[in-house]
Amino acid sequence: MKGIQMDSTFIDKIKEITKNKEYKYSIMTMGCQLNENDSEKISGILEEAGYTKTENLEESNIIVFNTCCVRENAEDRLFGKLGEVKKYKEKNGCIIIIGGCMMQEKQMVNKIKESYPFVDIVFGPHTMKNLPKDIYERILENKKIEDILDIDGEILENVPIVREDKIKASVAIMNGCNNFCTYCIVPYVRGRERSRSPIDIYNEVKELAKKGYKEIMLLGQNVNSYLVSERKENKDLEYIVTIENGEKRKVNSFATLLRLINEIEGIERIRFISPHPKDFTDDVIEAIKDCSKVCKFIHLPLQSGSTKVLEKMNRKYTKEQYLELVQKIRKKIPNIEFSTDIIVGFPGETEEDFKDTLDVVNKVKYEQIYMFIYSRRIGTVADKMENQIPEEIKHERFDRLKKIAEEIIEQKNKKYIGTIQNVLVEGKSKTNEKIYTGRTETNKVVNFEGNDGMLGKILPLQIISEHMWYLKGKQIM
Ligand code: 5AD
Numbered sequence: 001m002k003g004i005q006m007d008s009t010f011i012d013k014i015k016e017i018t019k020n021k022e023y024k025y026s027i028m029t030m031g032c033q034l035n036e037n038d039s040e041k042i043s044g045i046l047e048e049a050g051y052t053k054t055e056n057l058e059e060s061n062i063i064v065f066n067t068c069c070v071r072e073n074a075e076d077r078l079f080g081k082l083g084e085v086k087k088y089k090e091k092n093g094c095i096i097i098i099g100g101c102m103m104q105e106k107q108m109v110n111k112i113k114e115s116y117p118f119v120d121i122v123f124g125p126h127t128m129k130n131l132p133k134d135i136y137e138r139i140l141e142n143k144k145i146e147d148i149l150d151i152d153g154e155i156l157e158n159v160p161i162v163r164e165d166k167i168k169a170s171v172a173i174m175n176g177c178n179n180f181c182t183y184c185i186v187p188y189v190r191g192r193e194r195s196r197s198p199i200d201i202y203n204e205v206k207e208l209a210k211k212g213y214k215e216i217m218l219l220g221q222n223v224n225s226y227l228v229s230e231r232k233e234n235k236d237l238e239y240i241v242t243i244e245n246g247e248k249r250k251v252n253s254f255a256t257l258l259r260l261i262n263e264i265e266g267i268e269r270i271r272f273i274s275p276h277p278k279d280f281t282d283d284v285i286e287a288i289k290d291c292s293k294v295c296k297f298i299h300l301p302l303q304s305g306s307t308k309v310l311e312k313m314n315r316k317y318t319k320e321q322y323l324e325l326v327q328k329i330r331k332k333i334p335n336i337e338f339s340t341d342i343i344v345g346f347p348g349e350t351e352e353d354f355k356d357t358l359d360v361v362n363k364v365k366y367e368q369i370y371m372f373i374y375s376r377r378i379g380t381v382a383d384k385m386e387n388q389i390p391e392e393i394k395h396e397r398f399d400r401l402k403k404i405a406e407e408i409i410e411q412k413n414k415k416y417i418g419t420i421q422n423v424l425v426e427g428k429s430k431t432n433e434k435i436y437t438g439r440t441e442t443n444k445v446v447n448f449e450g451n452d453g454m455l456g457k458i459l460p461l462q463i464i465s466e467h468m469w470y471l472k473g474k475q476i477m
């Protein structure tokens with residue numbers, strides 16, 4: 001879908017106000033990488049409007065919370081922080097803004113209005129384009145603003161962006177989700193799937209390459225449905241993108257998008273999160289195999305290893321289908337590794353079901369597992385299910401899964417010792433200035449002795465030891 005362009009009228013108006021004095025902002029991000037990417041855009045808007053970033057809340061003229069609502073703990077963190085910033089507001093009258101997915105939930109907005117009346121602006125994921133106008137009006141008129149849209153917002157292009165990192169960058173390729181997994185609030189707050197045009201994505205990544213970025217993370221709630229909704233409306237949909245050497249490429253799917261991005265000179269690594277196992281088509285497997293820059297590492301959310309639980313989760317695959325998919329990918333791409341997301345304690349999960357999850361974990365031998373304790377989300381189907389699992393059982397299962405996951409990670413780490421790994425050097429240790437840090441293609445952290453000239457380069461390093469959450473490497477002479 002062709003996005004709409006960000007309008008800079010109100011950014012310019014705020015700049016008129018901020019130009020003679022130093023104005024500062026701070027931003028706190030909760031949640032996933034899509035939210036972090038949104039925060040980089042909010043920072044971009046504020047910096048264009050004349051604010052500079054500070055970590056010190058007390059000296060901020062604007063404090064932004066970019067919230068998430070996927071699990072409950074983010075809410076507790078937000079309320080804790082709001083208590084703290086109230087003091088600063090009383091002292092210096094800063095503007096307090098809450099944005100992000102949590103604001104798309106009516107009960108949360110009501111709670112903020114009732115219990116935290118000092119909050120100035122709330123906005124949702126569909127209304128970022130109005131943020132400059134909302135801030136301008138708040139400065140001029142001192143009124144409270146609630147700017148939330150129930151319908152799906154358009155895709156916004158050309159938003160100013162301030163990226164946290166100089167080597168790796170995230171690029172959203174789509175927004176929203178159509179899957180309605182029964183535990184998940186995302187489809188309700190982020191709306192239906194909408195894909196960005198490949199031309200806009202291509203231009204953004206080309207700009208990033210020009211600025212020296214080496215690694216691109218393509219982001220979406222369900223990346224392998226890229227352009228699928230659009231193709232339902234227009235089955236012949238196809239974009240023609242002219243690449244640097246003047247040749248033309250056709251893009252109409254996630255696989256063809258990967259092939260397009262793979263051609264951008266300067267970019268050395270491409271990753272993506274998250275694909276849905278049910279949509280992992282053969283053309284995507286072929287593209288990963290063929291594209292030299294696409295990391296041979298796939299984040300493949302399992303959620304549960306029990307076919308019965310998967311059905312209740314509305315995941316649309318069975319334990320066996322998931323395992324077959326892993327096998328098929330391994331057969332086609334022999335060195336591929338996987339990471340995953342797992343939820344423990346979904347309603348009705350029995351000991352047998354949980355053992356099925358452990359069975360898949362033992363079979364697939366993931367490089368990394370992101371483990372979550374099931375958290376009830378108001379408005380989702382699973383929240384209304386009977387047989388909610390008692391907290392102590394959820395925690396006990398979580399601990400068992402964690403122990404097994406760590407044993408596997410340790411075993412797998414040992415296999416790295418003595419091997420040569422290509423490591424993209426990303427930064428320096430904060431505590432020891434000789435130690436540099438980077439990642440393997442399989443996303444393992446490697447620390448080693450290096451120098452500044454190595455930053456942003458991919459170096460072959462020999463792995464000499466393993467330490468659970470990182471490996472130690474050395475340069476090969
Ligand atoms: N409770 C626990 N974990 C959840 N996730 C999504 N919704 C919930 C929930 N209600 C997890 C899933 C998803 C990841 C981003 O967050 O594992 O893949």
Ligand code: SF4
Nearest residue numbers: 177180181184186221
């Ligand atoms: Fe949530 Fe499922 Fe969509 Fe992922 S695919 S965002 S878990 S509904």
